Amino acid sequence: MSQINQAPQLLVMKFGGTNMQDADAIRHSASLVARSLNEGVKVVVVVSAMSGVTNGLLGIAEAAEKGDIALANDQIAALRTRHFTAAQLLGAAPDAPTVRELRELLETLRQAVYGVYLLRELTPRSRDLIVAFGERLSAPLMALALTLTESGQRAHHLTGGQAGIVTDNQFGNARPLPSTAARIRDRLTGLLDAGVTPVIAGFMGETEKGAITTLGRGGTDFSATIVGAALHASEVWAWKDVDGVMSADPRSVPGAQNIAQLSYGEVMELAYFGAKVLHPLAVTPLQDAGIPLRVKSAADPEFPGTLVTTDPHTDSVHPVKAVTAIKGVSIINVSGAGILGVPDVVADLFAALARENITLLMVSQSSSMSNVSLVILSSDEERTLAALGRPMGGRQLRLDVQPEVAVLAIVGAGMRGTKGVSAKLFSALAAADINILMISQGSSELNISLAIEGQDVALATRSVHSAFGLDAPVTAN
Known part of the structure; x- marks a missing residue:
């Protein structure tokens, strides 16, 4: 309670x-x-x-x-x-x-x-x-x-x-x-x-x-x-x-605002996708007991900062609360004749990476099941290639690396059931002439994440932040 x-x-x-x-x-x-x-x-x-x-x-x-x-x-x-x-x-x-x-x-x-x-x-x-x-x-x-x-x-x-x-x-x-x-x-x-x-x-x-x-x-x-x-x-x-959890990294987006209230789920998504304000697992011990977490500024202790609770306090005007990014990532494209139509290939890939304790940021599989794309931290690239380079079930896979990538994510519980969020996201990126390499949306609808060229991440963040009206303060109801 x-x-x-x-x-x-x-x-x-x-x-x-x-x-x-x-x-x-x-x-x-x-x-x-x-x-x-x-x-x-x-x-x-x-x-x-x-x-x-x-x-x-x-x-x-x-x-x-x-x-x-x-x-x-x-x-x-x-x-x-x-x-x-x-x-x-x-x-x-x-x-x-x-x-x-x-x-x-x-x-x-x-x-x-x-x-x-x-x-x-x-x-x-x-x-x-x-x-x-x-x-x-x-x-x-x-x-x-x-x-x-x-x-x-x-x-x-x-x-x-x-x-x-x-x-x-x-x-x-x-x-x-x-x-x-x-x-x-x-x-x-x-x-x-x-x-x-x-x-x-x-x-x-x-x-x-x-x-x-x-x-x-x-x-x-x-x-x-x-x-x-x-x-x-x-x-x-x-x-x-800092004043609390911000709507974007203020070093990249001068108009970034403090977010008055977030849910536990929103904070975990933000932390996982690059926001450095909190450890990704920080709120998990508090959820069952409903204990609030406040992110406060030591320089301005009277400012309420960001309150993290069970209730996300969604705002119809701002279905997206924040834009965040992970820099320094790589895409590993896994393909080969042995992967086509074989249902246990993805399980083998995940098991190989789990044994090396490698975190997957995004996963995408083509509809033909002829290739799988994995997004990992660039620091894990060498270990990932070594883990996946070994034959799996007698199948030799082809591995292609696309380095210098970034993952951009928009986060907000208000996206659930709201029409037009994806269209606004893609339109903002298209208007900034930014190419999308991969797309992923979780079933919780708390986030949409996509991979882009690393050199475009600052421009992409500013463009998306502005498109969703986050330059103005986002307040709790």
């Missing part, structure tokens, strides 16, 4: 990398938490790594694997300076517990990286161990900042595993196990009842044997909603450096 109209009793607040990037940003984020605490609301905080740190840690791991330990150590030293400086500016003395803990964490990181260097092997498990240090280093800083606010809050920081997030063994893209919710309640309820604010390192969990796992890029959103669902939170607030 939705709790929108009730005064919040428990909030889960997630802070992204730009809201944790330095001492000033951390101090401001802590003040946002303290404001709710001072109003008598219990808060659980979930934090990302400082901006840029996750990519930096990946670079460190890759340098070690290649044998460049000097570069890896230099980058670890830069991380040490950045985090120690933040601790100092927040008010920690050189021998403070927070500083000692940061020192110990950085030494553990150095040892893990040195192990990769000695073996010249970076496994998914060791990569997760290394990249999770970003959040493990930022959580103590947020806990420190909370204790140093004017109201002097009590805080205790934990890793994702310590907070109760237990996952499967899919390193790099782990999923929580059913036992997670009970473990989270067991680990956090006592702290909350004692008036202590838990600060959780997002993006990470641990296996049942205690190995650190990560939830995929942007996984701190997912961490926050997992915790929110487990604790039956009033709402989950995702603090960002």
